[in-house]
Amino acid sequence: MRGPGLGPLAHLVWGGRWAPCGAMEELLSRAVPRRPVYELREKSPAPVEAQCAEFVRFYGGLREPAQRAALLDRLAGAFGVDHGEVAAHSANLLLLRQQQQQQQREPGALLQAEDRLRYALVPRYRGLFHHISKLDGGLPFLVNLRADLLESQALKMVEGPQVRAIVKEFSAPETEDSNKIVAAIFYSISLTQQGLQGVELGTFLIKRVVKELQTEFPHLTTFSSLSPIPGFTKWLLGTLSSQTKELGRNELFTDSESQEISGVTGGPVAETLKVLLTSNEWVKSEKLVKVLQAPLMRLCAWYLFGEKHRGFALNPVANFHLQNGAVMWRINWMADTSFKGITASCGLMVNYRYFLEETAANSAAYLGTKHIKASEQVLNLVSQFQKNSKL
Template identity: 45%
Template sequence: FSTPACGGGPSVMEDLLARVVAPLPTYETRDKAPPPPELNSLEFMNFYKSLEKEDKLNLLSKLSQDFGVDHKGASELAVKLLDTQLRDLATILQVEDRLRYSLVPRYRQLLSHISRVEGGVKFLVDLRSDLLEIISSKVCDTAQLRDLNGTLRSLLSEWFSVGLLKLERITWESPCDILQKISQYEAVHPVRNWTDLKRRVGPYRRCYAFTHAAMPGEPLVVLHVALTEEISNNIQGIVREFATLDAEEDANKINAAVFYSISSTQAGLQGVELGNYLIKRVVRELQSEFPHMSQFSSLSPIPGFASWLQGLLSQWRKEGRGLELLSEQEWRTLEEATDCTPGTGAIDALRKLIGTNEWTRSERLSLLLEPVLMRLCAWYLYGEKRRGYALNPVANFHLQNGAVMWRLNWNADTSPRGVANSCGIMVNYRYFLNETSQNSALYLQNKLCM
């Protein structure tokens, strides 16, 4: 119902923006200026929320175009800065400060004021989520929208600074609305029902979340941990095999903490580092609960491996390569099993085989494929880079955090999804706490992972 009446109309929108986006105070009065009336922020928020998707795009475009940096002012100060280069330091510093202030977009002030209103921070997180969708959909990717996004991101980074976050342990005694959200947000290994959920917060499990004072009742990033005797090599034992719900934990049986799922819940907080901090906070928490625990590791999926593999095989086929993947004996086995002709046909057969999950039901095929898939997967994780970083996003996340790739696990996720995504392979990234800083620095500088 995007009629002009409801607010989408250009003149209504322009009027509103002109009214609520106050001009920046002059440099001289910047510390004295009173905040604009709270009503301005509320009016903007209500107007925006009432808009249809398309009109939101229009509004954000207009905001970013007409209420950004005063380019003329900035360039004048740039001239001035150059003129003062030979002057004393105090003068230079002052011009720099003026220049810095001139580079503040006018809308930054609106965003800042909105954050002060009840529900304002959550509003901005959601607005940025819309903005990211617009930018990534390339419907209307302008330089100005990216600038708006950058401004928002840096504001959110300050507000969601770790010092302002609260670690909460989620249990079956936590409020139901929180648990329902935990269930909905779980993207890695979907929660099937409330019994399943109860198990994930029950004995031998821990579930932690960061929350923020400005968004009460809203877990921002959620980490699921299994407490095990040794580092798990498959996910079935964690999320599918039913342990009794009422078992009491025996601390003597707990030697390892396995992070088997980490989910960010707010699209609008993309690029604001939370997961890394959560993992490290949780490690400290667990160390104080279990002083003798020394093994901390993820059990991570490898999204994209299967489709990367299909691409590779397809290219090899074109290039007539790939026969060295298997021994002659193995090719023959494959030919028999798939009823195909040798040579190019066999590569095709291999592709087709991997494309389904039927091979998982044949022990012979499974044994045949294990060494080759494990080898290729190791290469995918170690060797495939994008701009120097690991191509696989999960690998990149953990390596940036300073974890090390520790073990590939065959038959680790036998769910249809697991087989389709990564031929059932999962990987452990291990956290040696006193080495993560160094690992992380090395990874980012040398773009090498250990």
């Protein structure tokens, strides 16, 4: 809805009336805080709360997707990063690096130049969003705004419900005393709001669900996930292939394990398993399931505990729970015998247990020193891997 021949910013809805884009420009100038010079970055006053609230009302009054997209485009273009400043800081950083390599500069000058560049790369509108998040209703507003931005980029509108943790809730039978329910197992944590895709809210969701469950079941003391292990089979097959190619043999299994596996499959371990593990047919053999249990349990423990990406757990689900302060608690054999469970993780699943009084310390240790808190069962399996398997 706009006048003939006018662009989406020519007139915007404001308080139920049509307002010219000049009003929008004035609003942005007032609401988006000026970025202070580097030396005063810690002392800049916060914008007046009313100015942030005015932006929220203004944006909320825009009914047309094109108007919202145009406003966000203007916000990014006029109140984003000063590219000239970024270029100047980048050039200075390169110069200082060359001088340091020639031992003409102290390291401190280079570190300060890096910090100045990082500061210049922070868009000005970030300050507005930061202060909006502190308003009542500010976080839902930002979630919806982000959804608008994602939808605009995709050139389509997707309607979705509000963010929530999806929890499979099973009411206790009427004959069962709810006071006897002491454990809660979380199968999955999902985000249904478009604007929250890619935003890390795991800790918030988990604590929210725990609080609600404790209200209903006050005797709950044990909180744990039952999590899939995506990528384990792929990692295992890749490791088998690389060892066979480089060494002409595999060193993941002991000699006795290799003999047992070959006795069941009738062929070389590496080549046979590379075929079998790509389907779910192998679980139909009770003998094969039995002989593979011990080696796959320890290999899975190593995959979760020992395989890293930049120092953190390679497995994305493990990384998620460890960041939230969970303990890698128990690896479960044949816990998911669905086609997906068998082909993705050889039927294995893992519990990440949350000790509520320890989550903050565990999270800090993992994020700070990359230390993984694990149970005795997991550590024993890792020890078995280190003793019996080689990568």
